[in-house]
Amino acid sequence: MSNQRARQLLDQINTLAPSNPFKIMNVCGGHERTINLAGLRSLLPGHIELIPGPGCPVCICPEETIAMAIAIALNEPVVVVTFGDMLHVPINTARGEPRSLEQARAAGANIHPIASPLEARTIALRHPTQQVVFFMAGFETTSAPTAALIAEGIPDNLLLLLAARRTWPAVAQLLNRDQAGFDALIAPGHVSAVMGSDEWRFVAERHQRPVAVAGFDAASLLAAICSVTQQAINGEATLVNSYPAVVTPSGNRHAQHLIDQTFTTVDSRWRGIGTIPASGYALKKKYRLHDAHIHFSKYSAQSHHKDEMPPGCDCAKVILGKEPPDHCPLYGTACTPSNPVGPCMVSDEGACRIWWSSGLHKQRRAKQA
Amino acid sequence: MQITEIDGDLASCHSGGITRTVNLFIFERGVLKPGDYVLVHVGYAIQKIDPEAAQLAWETEREMQGAIRGDPNA
Ligand code: SF4
Numbered sequence: 001m002s003n004q005r006a007r008q009l010l011d012q013i014n015t016l017a018p019s020n021p022f023k024i025m026n027v028c029g030g031h032e033r034t035i036n037l038a039g040l041r042s043l044l045p046g047h048i049e050l051i052p053g054p055g056c057p058v059c060i061c062p063e064e065t066i067a068m069a070i071a072i073a074l075n076e077p078v079v080v081v082t083f084g085d086m087l088h089v090p091i092n093t094a095r096g097e098p099r100s101l102e103q104a105r106a107a108g109a110n111i112h113p114i115a116s117p118l119e120a121r122t123i124a125l126r127h128p129t130q131q132v133v134f135f136m137a138g139f140e141t142t143s144a145p146t147a148a149l150i151a152e153g154i155p156d157n158l159l160l161l162l163a164a165r166r167t168w169p170a171v172a173q174l175l176n177r178d179q180a181g182f183d184a185l186i187a188p189g190h191v192s193a194v195m196g197s198d199e200w201r202f203v204a205e206r207h208q209r210p211v212a213v214a215g216f217d218a219a220s221l222l223a224a225i226c227s228v229t230q231q232a233i234n235g236e237a238t239l240v241n242s243y244p245a246v247v248t249p250s251g252n253r254h255a256q257h258l259i260d261q262t263f264t265t266v267d268s269r270w271r272g273i274g275t276i277p278a279s280g281y282a283l284k285k286k287y288r289l290h291d292a293h294i295h296f297s298k299y300s301a302q303s304h305h306k307d308e309m310p311p312g313c314d315c316a317k318v319i320l321g322k323e324p325p326d327h328c329p330l331y332g333t334a335c336t337p338s339n340p341v342g343p344c345m346v347s348d349e350g351a352c353r354i355w356w357s358s359g360l361h362k363q364r365r366a367k368q369a
Numbered sequence: 370m371q372i373t374e375i376d377g378d379l380a381s382c383h384s385g386g387i388t389r390t391v392n393l394f395i396f397e398r399g400v401l402k403p404g405d406y407v408l409v410h411v412g413y414a415i416q417k418i419d420p421e422a423a424q425l426a427w428e429t430e431r432e433m434q435g436a437i438r439g440d441p442n443a
Binding site for chain 1 (some may be wrong): 378392395397400408410411412415416417418419
């Protein structure tokens with residue numbers, strides 16, 4: 001059914017003809033992956049351009065927080081646990097100093113990759129005499145489970161180094177600029193499952209841009225693309241839910257309640273972008289004994305990081321949707337998944353890595369040949 | 370994933386031959402039942418899946434497309 005539906009939607013999109021080039025941004029690594037795996041860019045009419053935006057929490061995690069995690073891991077008798085792709089994210093450091101958590105681990109620091117916040121608790125319970133620091137970078141989909149981990153009963157020896165970010169304020173920041181760089185938005189399915197599709201209503205109502213929430217199969221994405229394109233042709237801008245099996249207008253209220261009980265909303269830095277108002281979560285005061293930002297604040301004070309990307313890396317432009325990954329001069333030359341220069345080539349949700357894994361390096365090589 | 374069994378805040382779920390223990394703490398107790406489908410992220414069920422809503426949306430969409438094209442069988 002899904003294939004039949006996808007074909008029908010493609011046919012329909014191909015009959016639509018926006019008068020100008022029409023740029024549709026997505027803000028989710030999962031969407032970008034489906035777009036690449038299904039080859040949607042080559043199937044759509046040429047005037048419809050799909051742009052990856054800020055959809056990778058690891059890519060925008062501030063350098064100073066990564067530097068702090070490295071310093072804590074190297075200097076304190078702790079175990080640092082973090083999601084696997086964070087281990088390899090490079091930061092700018094003085095020559096000879098570890099540039100990533102992986103290099104800190106090679107230098108003797110006790111660092112473990114995990115796949116779930118539940119593993120952080122298991123490790124903390126297994127090492128009751130040792131402090132365990134869970135360095136968490138994620139959007140709302142991971143913030144809710146992290147809030148659950150805390151609310152369910154956090155072990156005394158488990159601390160959190162949070163780099164939790166909210167998705168919609170980054171989109172609002174782009175829209176508040178003179179040139180947002182996109183005409184319509186595909187809103188993230190899993191973030192909307194937790195927070196509700198209504199969170200994206202502002203895109204249509206305040207900024208007059210069509211917006212559709214999409215799931216992660218090609219048919220759901222095509223339904224969203226079809227919807228926003230049709231809206232633009234009709235001169236309309238509304239919010240459409242193309243992922244109704246999972247997304248409701250109000251989302252998972254209990255998840256939002258857990259987030260509200262556990263975190264406060266704070267202005268936060270995004271690597272390569274800068275500070276975005278109300279775009280992050282910090283632990284509430286009642287959990288300050290578990291807050292690694294407070295407990296190890298001396299390492300934050302020492303940080304001189306400016307949250308820049310590595311020299312020559314265009315990740316900031318890629319994240320802001322100003323440039324596709326293969327326009328970066330280092331893409332596929334100095335920067336590959338086995339030797340990443342910037343965070344967008346490290347994370348599974350980074351646009352450079354997704355493009356490369358889908359075979360887009362071959363085109364680049366062919367162009368160079 | 371589909372829930373097969375619930376024990377407190379933990380559920381045994383399966384999908385495509387894989388069985389996993391999933392944490393249900395992000396839902397109030399009693400909201401989820403065996404047989405329900407859930408979206409799982411980093412070990413937690415984060416939202417309930419409603420397959421009927423998907424089917425209904427697809428049928429409505431098809432009817433609308435048929436209506437636009439004047440297809441009497443839509
Ligand atoms: S290809 Fe590498 S260097 Fe270029 S933007 Fe992507 S991550 Fe940065």
